[in-house]
Amino acid sequence: MPGTTSPPEIELIIEDIGGGRGNPPPGDDDNGGDGGGDNDNRGRKQSPSPKRYSTAITIALVSILMFFMALASAFIVLRRGSEVWVTVHLPPILLANTLILLASSFTLEASRRRLSLADPSGFRKFWLLTTGLGILFVAGQLVAWRQLVAQGVYIASNQASSFFYIFTGAHAVHLLGGVGALLYVSFRKSDQKRISLSTAAEITSYYWHFMDGLWVFLLALLYLGK
Amino acid sequence: MANDESAANQAETSQPGFLGRTLLSTDHKVIGLNYLWLALFSVFLGLAMSLLMRIHLVWPGIRLPFLSGSSLERYAALTTFHGSLMVFLVLTAAPQAGFGNYFLPLQIGAREMAFPKLNRLSFWATAASLIGLTIAFLAAPETGITLWTASVALFSLASLCNGINFSVTTIDLRARGMTLPRLPLTVWAWFINGILSTLIFSILLAASVCLLSDRLSSTHFFPPLNFLAGQPASFVANFLPVLWQRLFWFFAQAEVYIAMLPCFGLTTHLLSTFSRKPVWIERLVVLALCGVGLFGFCVWGQHMFASGMNPFSPLVFSLLASSLGLPATILLISWLGTLWNARIQLNTSMLFAIGFVSLFMAGGISGIFLAGRDLAAAAVSDEFITGHFHLVMGVAATFAILGALFFWFPKLFGRRLNESLGKIHFWLTFAGVYLVFMPLHWLGLLTHANLYSGSRIAAISAMVAPVRAFITVAAILLVLAQGIFLFNFLWSLFRGEKIEERNPWRATTLEWSVSSPPPAGDFGATGPVVYRGAYEFSVLGVAEDFVPQHLSPEQVSKAR
Numbered sequence: 001m002p003g004t005t006s007p008p009e010i011e012l013i014i015e016d017i018g019g020g021r022g023n024p025p026p027g028d029d030d031n032g033g034d035g036g037g038d039n040d041n042r043g044r045k046q047s048p049s050p051k052r053y054s055t056a057i058t059i060a061l062v063s064i065l066m067f068f069m070a071l072a073s074a075f076i077v078l079r080r081g082s083e084v085w086v087t088v089h090l091p092p093i094l095l096a097n098t099l100i101l102l103a104s105s106f107t108l109e110a111s112r113r114r115l116s117l118a119d120p121s122g123f124r125k126f127w128l129l130t131t132g133l134g135i136l137f138v139a140g141q142l143v144a145w146r147q148l149v150a151q152g153v154y155i156a157s158n159q160a161s162s163f164f165y166i167f168t169g170a171h172a173v174h175l176l177g178g179v180g181a182l183l184y185v186s187f188r189k190s191d192q193k194r195i196s197l198s199t200a201a202e203i204t205s206y207y208w209h210f211m212d213g214l215w216v217f218l219l220a221l222l223y224l225g226k
Numbered sequence: 227m228a229n230d231e232s233a234a235n236q237a238e239t240s241q242p243g244f245l246g247r248t249l250l251s252t253d254h255k256v257i258g259l260n261y262l263w264l265a266l267f268s269v270f271l272g273l274a275m276s277l278l279m280r281i282h283l284v285w286p287g288i289r290l291p292f293l294s295g296s297s298l299e300r301y302a303a304l305t306t307f308h309g310s311l312m313v314f315l316v317l318t319a320a321p322q323a324g325f326g327n328y329f330l331p332l333q334i335g336a337r338e339m340a341f342p343k344l345n346r347l348s349f350w351a352t353a354a355s356l357i358g359l360t361i362a363f364l365a366a367p368e369t370g371i372t373l374w375t376a377s378v379a380l381f382s383l384a385s386l387c388n389g390i391n392f393s394v395t396t397i398d399l400r401a402r403g404m405t406l407p408r409l410p411l412t413v414w415a416w417f418i419n420g421i422l423s424t425l426i427f428s429i430l431l432a433a434s435v436c437l438l439s440d441r442l443s444s445t446h447f448f449p450p451l452n453f454l455a456g457q458p459a460s461f462v463a464n465f466l467p468v469l470w471q472r473l474f475w476f477f478a479q480a481e482v483y484i485a486m487l488p489c490f491g492l493t494t495h496l497l498s499t500f501s502r503k504p505v506w507i508e509r510l511v512v513l514a515l516c517g518v519g520l521f522g523f524c525v526w527g528q529h530m531f532a533s534g535m536n537p538f539s540p541l542v543f544s545l546l547a548s549s550l551g552l553p554a555t556i557l558l559i560s561w562l563g564t565l566w567n568a569r570i571q572l573n574t575s576m577l578f579a580i581g582f583v584s585l586f587m588a589g590g591i592s593g594i595f596l597a598g599r600d601l602a603a604a605a606v607s608d609e610f611i612t613g614h615f616h617l618v619m620g621v622a623a624t625f626a627i628l629g630a631l632f633f634w635f636p637k638l639f640g641r642r643l644n645e646s647l648g649k650i651h652f653w654l655t656f657a658g659v660y661l662v663f664m665p666l667h668w669l670g671l672l673t674h675a676n677l678y679s680g681s682r683i684a685a686i687s688a689m690v691a692p693v694r695a696f697i698t699v700a701a702i703l704l705v706l707a708q709g710i711f712l713f714n715f716l717w718s719l720f721r722g723e724k725i726e727e728r729n730p731w732r733a734t735t736l737e738w739s740v741s742s743p744p745p746a747g748d749f750g751a752t753g754p755v756v757y758r759g760a761y762e763f764s765v766l767g768v769a770e771d772f773v774p775q776h777l778s779p780e781q782v783s784k785a786r
Contacts, residue, residue, distance in 0.1 A: 052340045052398040059390050063424040070432035074447065155443050162445035166436065 050199050057203045061210050064174060068214060071170065072221055075163050079225050086158040087226045091147040097140035098219060104133035105212045108205050115198055124186065127201075130208070131182040134175065141172050160225070167218045175211050178204070249350075252342035255744060257349050258328030259638065262631075264353060265320035269624075270712070272311035273705050275304055280698040292363075299367050306374065307363040313481065314381050315356055317623050321488035322423070323352070323388055325630055326416040328638070330392060332737035333410050335401025335754040337747050340394040344387050351384035372441045379434035382427040389427065392420030401736070403756035408775065410735050410760035411505060414512050415491025418519040423484060425523055430477040482619050483522030489626035490515060490557055493582045496629050497564050499733050500576035502771050504761040506563030510556055517553035554590060558583070574648030578629030581656050582622050588660075589618025592667055610670025613663045621659045628652075628711070636730050640742045641722035647714040651707060658704030665697050732772050735760055739776045 079085060111126030145168070148154075148161070155165040181204045185197070248256060278290050282301065293300050331339055339345045358377030362370045396409075396417040409417075436447040498505045505511055561583050570576065592614040635643045672686055672693075729738040736754055737744070754776050762773040773782055 049398050052394045055397050056340065056390055056394045059393055059421070059424055063386055063390070063428045066425050067428035067432045070429045071436070074432075074436065078447075155439070156445050159446060162439070162447060166439060166445075170435070 050195050053195060053199060053203050054206070057206050061206065064210070065214075068167075068170070068218070071163075071166060072218075075167075075221065075225060078159055078163075085225075086160055088148070088153055088158075088160045088164050088222075089151070090164075090222060090226075091144040093140055093144050093147065094219060097137050097144070098215065100133050100140060101137045101212050101215055104130045104137070105209050107133060108208055112198075112201050112205060115201060123201075127182065127186050131179060131186065134179045134182060134208075138172055138175060138179070141168055144168070163225075164222060167222065171211070171215055171218060174214075178208050178211050181207060250346075252338075252346045253746065254327050254331050254339045254342065254345065255748075257345050258324055258326070260349055261319050261324035261327060261352070264356060265316045265324055265627075266715075268311045268315035268319075268356065270708070272308050272316065273708060275308040275311070277702060277705055279304055279308065280701045284695050284698045303363055303367065303370060307359065310359050310374070310378070311356075312620060313485070314359075314378070315352070316627075317485035317619065318385065318481070319352060320627050321485070321492065321623065321630070322392075322416060322419055323348075323385075325412075325492070325627075325634065326392060326419075326488060329634065329737055330395060330413055330416050331399070332740070332744060332748055333413050333735050334396065334399065334404050335736050335749065335756060336395060336399035337749060337753070338399075339391050340399055341391050345391050348384040348387045348391070351380050351387075355381040355384065372438070375434050375437050375441065379431055379438065382431040382434060385423050385427040386431065389420040389423030392416055393424070396420070401754045401756055404775075405756075407509070408756055408759045410491075411494045411508070411511060411515070412488070412491040412735075414515050415488045418515050419484060419487040422480065422487070422519045422523055426477050426480040426484070433477065480522045482615070483518055485619055485623050487515065487518055487522075489582065489623045490518070492626045492630045493579045494557070494561065494564075495735075496575055496579035496633055497561055497583075498761045498763065499633075499731060500571045500573065500579070501564050501568035502571070502763045503564055503568045504759075504763055506560050506566075507556070508560075508759075508761060511560045514553035514556035514560075517556075518550065521550045521553065551590075554586075558587065558590075573632070574643070574645055574652055575629045575632035577649065577652045577656075578625045578632065581652065582625040582629065584656075585617055585622035585625060585659070588664075589614060589622060593618060608670065609666050613666030613670060616666070617659070617663045621663065625655075633731065634737075635718065635722075636725045637737055637742045637744070639719060639722075640725055641718055642725060642730070643718045643722060644714050647710055651710040651714065654707035654710070655704065658700060658707055661700040662697055662704055665693050665700075669693050669697075729774070732770070734762055734772050734774050736775055739774060 107126050108130045111123050111130060114120075114122035114126060145165070148164075153161050155162055185200045185204055188200075242251070248260065251257065278293060279301070281288060282290055282293055286297075292304060327339065327345065331337065355377040358373055358380065362373035362377060364370075365373060396413060400409075436445075439445045440447050494505055494511060565580075592610070595610075632643050632648055635641070669690060672690065725742055728741055731738070736756070739754065740748060755778075756775045757778050758773060758775055760775060762775075764771045765773055768782060
């Protein structure tokens with residue numbers, strides 16, 4: 001597969017070139033139906049390896065982690081530096097939301113197992129269930145916000161409430177991105193298969209589990225910060 | 227997101243309009259050029275702003291545009307605008323996003339960045355943040371600052387996505403045979419910088435989000451001092467007013483290395499090519515580049531986590547800042563070792579690369595003073611610091627960018643920049659920056675009142691005024707000298723000497739194996755294959771004094 005690095009033995013590479021020029025390149029799966037040879041120079045036959053998606057999501061997750069670490073360390077610094085800290089009474093529904101989110105991680109894994117067992121309908125069922133749980137979580141967060149607002153706790157009320165809204169808000173935005181990815185995987189057109197279903201599901205699962213763990217961390221921080 | 231990028235590419239082959247060829251294109255070369263145009267525009271705008279500031283400092287009576295009305299606020303806005311333009315749109319965008327986008331895929335033998343559509347989106351976000359910064363400068367201070375913060379957040383987001391794109395491209399899209407040790411040092415620098423960008427721009431993004439929330443929904447993450455003044459003491463104790471400064475400086479300290487890292491790569495590349503010698507201690511240079519990235523990251527990281535509970539642990543900070551001297555010294559030794567005993571080709575590109583080394587040394591020496599916390603805190607005023615970071619960050623990076631532009635102009639446009647004009651421009655600029663920024667250092671040391679007793683202050687202030695005037699006159703001449711460059715650039719774009727050969731500099735890397743400018747898709751039907759390291763100059767037993775990376779051993783033996 002071109003695009004991946006090969007061992008540096010030069011003889012081996014030369015053989016490769018000879019072969020490559022001789023036959024029409026095999027394994028050219030996504031160049032199939034486009035006819036017209038004028039696109040040869042566009043370089044589609046050396047289409048970048050699907051590995052790039054998992055590499056990208058790894059780096060992106062580290063970056064997202066840095067974003068939340070910056071917020072978390074701001075929280076810790078302000079919390080430690082203050083003598084009077086007005087606490088926010090965390091709505092109990094947050095615990096239910098947490099359970100929902102944790103459950104969604106399990107359904108996601110169940111879904112991926114169905115996929116590896118070549119059970120597309122089971123995959124789809126659990127996948128949609130995961131999506132539903134994700135949406136339910138965000139809805140639950142909205143309810144938590146409404147409850148706080150009903151108690152008269154707004155984002156600008158005190159520093160604890162500011163951090164609560166910032167943490168949950170930023171997490172919800174990121175989680176909605178995950179819901180978008182889940183929806184994309186379930187509803188994408190079958191002819192756009194530059195990335196295989198299992199790869200797409202795998203990458204989405206990395207992101208989803210990360211968001212899951214991140215939420216547990218943020219919630220623990222908010223509880224311990226009381 | 228990148229699923230139908232090939233469809234977009236196909237659409238472009240069917241005669242796209244002007245917009246399709248420029249702003250709407252997902253071609254990495256077009257996007258790279260777009261960034262360079264953006265940086266060119268910003269650098270001249272920023273220069274004009276700096277002139278206004280210098281003139282206002284020395285002759286406050288003169289009526290200047292943008293400085294009417296409440297002069298203090300307008301001056302602060304001017305400084306902010308100048309700094310944001312130069313740091314974000316020029317120093318961050320040009321060497322990394324500009325040259326990186328254009329040449330990283332070419333140098334590793336890829337046809338495109340890993341995520342072309344994301345790349346285009348990043349460019350749009352960067353352009354939008356330039357527009358936002360400009361409107362923020364023109365607007366009233368209150369809305370201006372909000373808009374400025376939003377623009378910076380947008381820029382951070384764009385840089386984040388760029389960083390991801392760069393690192394993934396380098397990891398996954400290299401051509402056959404392009405092993406890590408064979409990567410050109412430019413690519414190493416872009417790669418490390420990409421990773422560093424994803425890490426630190428998320429910090430700036432988080433800080434900007436908090437600041438925006440402060441301004442828009444009146445939270446108090448970073449309460450302003452005048453707000454605290456009206457509050458009871460128990461309330462004030464809740465706040466650390468320095469939090470914003472610390473979050474910002476965590477970013478800003480690393481931002482220096484974000485701007486410098488690609489410039490290290492570019493300079494090393496140019497020095498080797500025009501010395502016709504391999505990079506001396508190349509492996510060590512790669513380690514040093516990694517070291518710069520790592521230390522640059524730790525400078526704030528250490529500060530933030532280790533000392534998050536204790537805001538004043540300057541020892542750690544100072545130690546880390548000093549430890550950056552190690553990779554910097556390795557780089558310097560490598561540059562000097564590469565130049566040693568070489569048959570140097572002193573063209574404009576090489577002159578700028580050597581100028582970079584000179585400025586880096588000069589700026590680095592004053593940096594040693596600043597890393598010692600005592601001096602930084604007690605004896606050094608703003609002007610010393612202004613002189614220091616302009617010399618080492620602003621001007622040195624600009625020299626590397628200019629060197630790279632003279633080097634790659636034939637590849638970008640198929641024409642050469644005029645060498646005579648280029649050399650005149652180089653010498654005027656080189657003299658100019660030392661005439662402007664060296665006296666600034668001196669002024670900084672001189673004007674710090676703590677060191678002197680009352681009677682000598684009057685004597686000193688009598689000396690200061692002519693120095694300030696001298697700096698301003700030198701700055702005006704320096705900016706005028708850039709007119710030569712602008713003329714050279716525009717003239718060469720249309721009338722410059724045409725390049726028929728692909729490889730006018732007799733360089734080794736892959737971008738010189740394709741025509742100038744490179745065709746769409748960069749490489750032909752079969753991708754390039756790499757057989758050797760990036761700096762095989764003056765190899766024994768070979769007729770030519772360079773061996774391009776894509777030549778197989780048989781092709782080389784023909785040249786014998």
